[in-house]
Every structure is written in C-alpha cells, then in structure tokens.
Amino acid sequence: MPIDILMPALSPTMEQGKLAKWLKAEGDRVKAGDIIAEIETDKATMEVEAVDEGVLAKILVADGTENVAVNTPIGVIAADGEDVNAAASGAAKAPAAPQAAEAHAPAAPVEAPAAPVSAAASSVPAQAKSHDASSEFPAGAEIVTMTVREALRDAMAEEMRRDADVFVMGEEVAEYQGAYKVTQGLLQEFGARRVIDTPITEHGFAGIGVGAALTGLKPIVEFMTFNFAMQAIDQIINSAAKTLYMSGGQMGCPIVFRGPNGAAARVAAQHSHDYAAWYSNVPGLKVVMPYSASDAKGLLKSAIRDPNPVIFLENEILYGRSFEVPKGDDFLVPIGKAKVVRPGTDVTIVSFGIGMTYALGAAEALAKEGIEAEVIDLRTIRPMDIETVIASVQKTNRCVAVEEGFPQSGVTAEIGMKIMEAAFDYLDAPVARVTGKDVPMPYAANLEKLALPNVGEVVAAAKAVCYRA
Numbered sequence: 001m002p003i004d005i006l007m008p009a010l011s012p013t014m015e016q017g018k019l020a021k022w023l024k025a026e027g028d029r030v031k032a033g034d035i036i037a038e039i040e041t042d043k044a045t046m047e048v049e050a051v052d053e054g055v056l057a058k059i060l061v062a063d064g065t066e067n068v069a070v071n072t073p074i075g076v077i078a079a080d081g082e083d084v085n086a087a088a089s090g091a092a093k094a095p096a097a098p099q100a101a102e103a104h105a106p107a108a109p110v111e112a113p114a115a116p117v118s119a120a121a122s123s124v125p126a127q128a129k130s131h132d133a134s135s136e137f138p139a140g141a142e143i144v145t146m147t148v149r150e151a152l153r154d155a156m157a158e159e160m161r162r163d164a165d166v167f168v169m170g171e172e173v174a175e176y177q178g179a180y181k182v183t184q185g186l187l188q189e190f191g192a193r194r195v196i197d198t199p200i201t202e203h204g205f206a207g208i209g210v211g212a213a214l215t216g217l218k219p220i221v222e223f224m225t226f227n228f229a230m231q232a233i234d235q236i237i238n239s240a241a242k243t244l245y246m247s248g249g250q251m252g253c254p255i256v257f258r259g260p261n262g263a264a265a266r267v268a269a270q271h272s273h274d275y276a277a278w279y280s281n282v283p284g285l286k287v288v289m290p291y292s293a294s295d296a297k298g299l300l301k302s303a304i305r306d307p308n309p310v311i312f313l314e315n316e317i318l319y320g321r322s323f324e325v326p327k328g329d330d331f332l333v334p335i336g337k338a339k340v341v342r343p344g345t346d347v348t349i350v351s352f353g354i355g356m357t358y359a360l361g362a363a364e365a366l367a368k369e370g371i372e373a374e375v376i377d378l379r380t381i382r383p384m385d386i387e388t389v390i391a392s393v394q395k396t397n398r399c400v401a402v403e404e405g406f407p408q409s410g411v412t413a414e415i416g417m418k419i420m421e422a423a424f425d426y427l428d429a430p431v432a433r434v435t436g437k438d439v440p441m442p443y444a445a446n447l448e449k450l451a452l453p454n455v456g457e458v459v460a461a462a463k464a465v466c467y468r469a
Contacts, residue, residue, distance in 0.1 A: 002082065003052055005075035007039065007061075007068050017041045018066045019074060028056050030077065037074070054079045128391035128423075133339040136298065141326035148290075149319040151297035152182050152258075156220060158329045159304040160190055163218065166304055169196040169205055170222030170259075179224045180260065180319055206232030206257070210239045213255040218304060223259035226275050226313065240309040241284030256303045258312035261289070262354065262404050263441055263452060265317065272441035274405035276353070279311040280382040280414070286335055287381040289313040291356040293323035295379055298333025306335060315354045338385035340392065344374035347462045348392040350415060351402035352378040355453070358434070359402050362458035371466055381411055386418045393419055397428040398465040402458055407435040429465040434458050 007017065020038040024030055030050040037048040057078040061068055068074065137143075146154075160166045167190075168183060174197040177184040187195040198205035202223060209219040223229045229236065240253045262274035280287045286308055290296040296314070303310035325331075341356070342363050351359040356377050363373040374392050378384060393399050399419055401412035416431040437451045463469070 001079065002057065003054065003077040003079065004073045005036070005048070005050075005077060007070050007072045007074050008046070008048060009070045014041060014070060016067045016069045019061050019063065019068050020045065021063045022059060022075075024056050026056055026059055030054065030056055039068075050077060052077060052079065054082070057085075128387050128394055130340055130388045130391040131337040131385060133337070136333055137294070137326045138328055138331060141328050141331070143324050144327055145322050146293055146325050147320055147322050148293045148296050148314070149180065149182050151293035151323075151325055152300055152314065153184055153186070155297045155300040155304070156183070157186060157189065159301055160186070160194065162329070163304075165216065166218045166220065167194040167196065167212075168220045168222065169198055169209060171198055171200055171224050173197060173222050178222070180316065182314075182319070183222070202228050202231035203235060206235040207239070209255055209257075210235050210253060213240070213253045213309070214243065214251050218254050218256075220256045220258060220304065223257065225271055225316075226259055226261040227271050227273050229257065229259070229275070236279075236285075236309070236311075237282055241282050244308070245284060252307050253309045254307045256300070256310045256312050258300070258303075259314060260316040260319075261313035262315055263317075263436075263448070264315075266443060266445055266448060267441075268443040269440035274403070274436065275311075276313055276381050276403070277405055277410045277414075279313075280384075280411060281409075282382075284309065285382060286310045287313065288335060288379065289353040289381055290379055291318065291353055291377055293321070294325045294331075295333055295339070295377070297325055298331050299335060299379065302332050302335050305332075310335070313353065318354055333379070336380045336383040336385055338388040339377045339379055340374065340388065341377050342373065342375040344372040344396065346371045346396055347373050347398040347400060347466055348376060348389065348396045349373050349400045349402060349458065349462065350376040350378060350389050350392075352381060352411070353404070355402045355404055358453050358455050358458050361455035362462060365455060365459050366462055369463075369468075371462060371468065373462060378411075378415075384414070384418070386415075386422065389415065389419065390423045393423045394426050397426055398462075399427070400432045400434060400458060400461045400465060402434045402453060404436045404452060406438055407433060408438065410435055429467070432461040432465050434461050 018040045020040045022037050024036045030036055031053040032050055034050045035047045036050050039046055054077045058076040061074040172179050173183040174187040174195045206221055209221040212219050240255055243251050243253055263272040276289055279285055288299050288303055288310060290299050303312050349359045359375050363375050366373050374396055376389055376392055401415040403410055403412045412433040412435055419431050434453045434457045439451060441451055442448050
C-alpha cells in the first residue's frame with residue numbers, strides 16, 4: 001500500500017509552511033531515516049525523513065511551494081514489491097499552493113522534536129499523562145497523623161518484621177535510638193544482631209553494608225548526615241551502583257542509604273550540603289527525596305524492597321512535621337512517580353523534599369493574587385517522572401523549578417532541560433529556577449537565611465513567567 005508523505009508541523013501553532021526543496025527525486029530508493037526534503041517557516045527550517053523503505057513514486061508538491069498546509073500529502077512512497085507506476089497514478093494530486101482562505105484542520109500540539117521529524121509520522125503526539133497519586137492511599141484505610149520521623153521508623157519496623165534479611169546499621173542507631181530518634185525502639189524489638197551501632201567510620205560500615213547486600217541481605221545504612229557519606233562515596237558509587245552492570249547482572253545490591261540531607265539550622269557549610277544532584281548523576285542508583293510523612297513511609301518501604309541501591313534523602317527540619325498517613329503494613333508509594341499536590345492552571349511549580357515548603361507557600365500567596373499554581377512533588381529524583389511535569393506544563397505553559405541545592409548542574413537544571421527537550425513549543429515563558437545561593441552555607445543565622453530559597457523568591461519567579469508585575 002502506498003505511503004503518503006505528509007507536510008509536518010514545526011510547532012503547535014503552525015498551520016502552513018514552505019516546501020523549500022526535495023533532496024530525493026522521483027524513482028529514487030529511500031530507506032527509513034533518509035532525509036528526503038526540507039520545509040521552512042519564517043522561524044525555522046526542518047528536515048523531513050522517510051518513515052519506511054521503498055521508492056519515491058510521486059512528488060505531489062514541487063520545490064519552492066509556499067503556504068502548504070500541515071498534513072497535506074506532499075509525496076508518495078511505494079513500498080518494496082509494489083508497482084511504482086500504480087502507486088504514482090493512484091496518488092491524488094495535491095493543490096500546489098493552497099489559498100489562505102481554504103479550510104484546513106489546525107495542527108494538534110506536537111512536542112518539539114529532538115531529531116528530524118519523520119514525514120509520515122502523525123503530527124498529533126499523545127498528550128503526556130500525569131501520575132494519579134490519589135489511589136495510593138488504600139481505600140477504607142484508617143488515616144492517622146504522625147511525624148515524618150515516626151513514619152520512617154514505622155516503615156523500617158514493618159519491613160524488618162516482614163523480612164528477616166532486613167537490618168539497620170549506622171552511628172548511634174541502636175543504644176542512643178538514633179541521632180534524630182528515627183530508629184527509636186528498633187533495638188528493643190529486633191535486638192543487637194539486626195540493629196547495629198557502628199564506629200564513626202562511614203567508609204568502613206558502608207562497605208560492610210554493600211558486602212552484605214551483595215550476598216543477599218538487605219541493609220539499611222544510616223548516615224548521621226549525608227555530608228559524612230562523602231567518606232563512603234567510593235563504596236556507594238563504585239561498588240553499590242556499578243556492580244550489577246559490571247557483573248553482567250549476576251550480583252545485585254539491595255541496599256538503602258538513608259539519613260538527613262541538606263541544610264538544617266546553623267550547622268554551617270560542612271553539614272548543610274544538598275547531595276540530590278550528586279547522586280542523581282549516577283546510573284545504577286535510585287534517588288528518593290520525600291516531603292510528607294506518607295511519602296516518607298511508603299517510599300522507604302518500597303526502597304527496602306527494591307533490588308537496587310537506593311539513596312534515601314531526608315531532611316532534619318522535616319522530621320518533626322506532621323502529616324496524614326494511612327495505617328497498614330502494605331502501604332507502598334511507587335519509586336519514580338511524581339505527585340500533583342495542588343492542581344492549578346496558570347503556572348507549574350515543581351520541587352521535592354523541603355523545597356515543597358517554598359512551593360506550597362508560594363502557591364497559597366499566588367492564589368490570593370488570582371494566580372492558580374499547580375504544585376508537583378517529584379518525590380523521586382532518579383528515575384525522574386518528567387511525564388507528570390510535562391503534562392502539567394502542557395496545561396499551564398509555564399514552569400518554576402525549586403530546590404535548596406546549588407544552581408550549577410542542579411536538579412532544577414535537569415528539570416528545565418527536560419522540559420525544553422519535550423515541551424518547548426508549549427512554553428509561553430522560559431523555565432525559571434529558584435535555588436540555594438551559589439556559596440557554601442554560612443553559619444550566621446542571618447546569612448544562612450539569605451543563602452536559602454524563600455517563598456517570596458518563588459512568588460516573584462512565578463509572577464515573572466506569568467508576566468505579572
């Protein structure tokens with residue numbers, strides 16, 4: 001059956017363009033991916049690819065023809081084994097230069113292509129689909145209020161009861177009940193064999209944890225702060241993250257590295273670093289950074305059950321905050337899925353971890369000024385659920401990304417780039433970022449406050465992309 005070559009769209013608003021030139025002649029053989037023509041608008045030039053193998057049987061629109069409507073047949077490819085003359089004679093001749101007054105179906109939105117668009121590919125891509133997190137709470141479950149600290153403790157206790165291979169190790173996790181009391185009560189329930197106090201030697205006990213995981217156990221390694229995990233980064237990156245690949249899939253490493261990450265309150269530069277961007281750069285790791293107690297519990301349980309190494313980044317400031325959590329030992333939150341926390345129509349604000357406090361605070365302030373922000377909690381940094389972000393941007397046409405980390409090579413930089421790659425033509429303004437300042441964290445309270453993002457900065461960024469003073 002002959003394959004029609006259709007006039008593609010360069011953008012969601014394009015309705016017609018110029019067929020600049022053909023790079024193949026009638027009778028030429030083509031294969032999928034061959035560049036066969038160029039089209040132009042007043043803003044851009046795009047190459048047209050053949051979508052299948054065969055012979056260019058007929059050119060329906062000549063070189064230099066202007067005002068060619070999107071989806072108009074511009075040529076015909078005869079498939080292998082097909083009569084070229086029959087394919088050419090059966091092709092309906094397209095109008096050489098459609099008049100502006102003629103009715104044409106407008107092009108549906110298309111994502112900005114990262115590579116040349118195939119000629120016969122549909123110009124109507126599927127709408128990005130947002131993850132529906134409303135079904136994550138089990139139907140009919142009793143809802144209780146608990147702190148993030150309590151949710152994390154319950155997650156570990158439930159998984160340790162469920163699976164005898166799960167154990168906890170780290171500095172002060174046992175006798176002292178955890179530096180932040182996250183492991184409170186675990187020693188009393190599970191004993192010293194499964195809740196293990198370690199020396200202050202992160203490189204050593206992280207390596208023991210990785211070795212245990214390689215033999216089939218499921219360690220939860222707590223760092224008193226992820227700043228101290230710098231001592232263990234060789235074990236995390238070169239051993240935990242890479243062994244599955246380097247062993248050809250023979251040796252997995254089901255381990256969770258967890259603990260507080262990022263700024264707290266006046267603990268200065270060596271205890272305030274946000275490592276989300278660092279770890280999310282590494283293939284082989286999953287990186288999770290929850291905000292609410294329910295997500296902390298559900299994601300930690302999923303991380304413990306995951307066969308891969310998971311970096312689980314918590315925040316000291318959030319430990320004491322309370323949220324609603326469903327009761328039940330089987331409550332899980334999927335890794336790699338974002339959550340629309342607040343629906344909106346005017347601008348998308350996307351963040352994760354403690355950055356959500358700024359995002360939600362800004363959304364409330366913006367609502368008082370008539371700007372309805374849609375707030376997305378990424379929850380997982382790697383793998384990143386960019387589809388949920390894109391689905392929101394396709395609706396709001398604007399985005400502000402928020403994080404406490406540094407701007408250079410940050411998570412928000414990755415978010416912005418992914419939006420540019422997948423949804424550039426939907427944007428009515430450049431993606432804006434609100435991040436921590438590009439300086440080591442000061443100790444002085446007044447300077448620390450200036451170094452961190454704040455609600456006012458997010459509000460200003462959202463107004464800027466909405467072109468509101």
